[in-house]
Amino acid sequence: MIGGLSHALCRLRAGYSLLEVIVVVAILGIAATVSGPSIGRMISAQQAQQVVRGVAAEMGALRAEAFLNNTALSADDVQTRLDAHIPPDWRIEVDETLYLASSGYCTGGRVVLFAPSGRRWAFDVSEGDCALRSATS
Structure with missing residues (x-):
């Protein structure tokens, strides 16, 4: 009868103790603390990739526009147009040797992107x- 009583009490106490809940919450807190910075870096890297893809796409669009409108674009024109397609806290520099001819031909040059964090991509x-x-160098 005593065995049957303890078995019945165990069924009534089904659930988690306060200590078990505290341990699980502590483990989740530690995991969040450890993974937080890496998630932030991952989000920043994704944003940077998106900005770079946008700049590359806009360069192609500028080339097509120069050809279709039979209009040449100087480095200043290219920089102004690219500035409009990056986030406001980012900065872009276009080498003054870059020139888009009205035929769509590009003279080449260098483009440098600066993130708000100070990181740069050439x-x-x-x-x-x-x-x-x-860029190689």
Whole structure:
């Protein structure tokens, strides 16, 4: 009978103790603390990739626009147009040698992106097709 009583009491106490809940919450807190900075870096990296893709796409659009409108674009024109397609807290610099002819031909040059964090990405603009490639130096 005593065994049956303890078995009945165990069924009534089904659930989690306060200590078990505290341990689980502590483990979740530690996991969140450890993973927080890496998640922040991952989000920043994704934003940077999105900005770079946007700049590359806009370079192609500028080349097409120069050809279709039969209008040449100087480095200042290119920089002004690219500035409009990056987030407000970012900065872009276009090398003064970059020139888009009215035929759509690109003289090549360099484009440098600056993130708010201070990180920078340099790209060589290829001659002819204005494709962006990571700068070698």
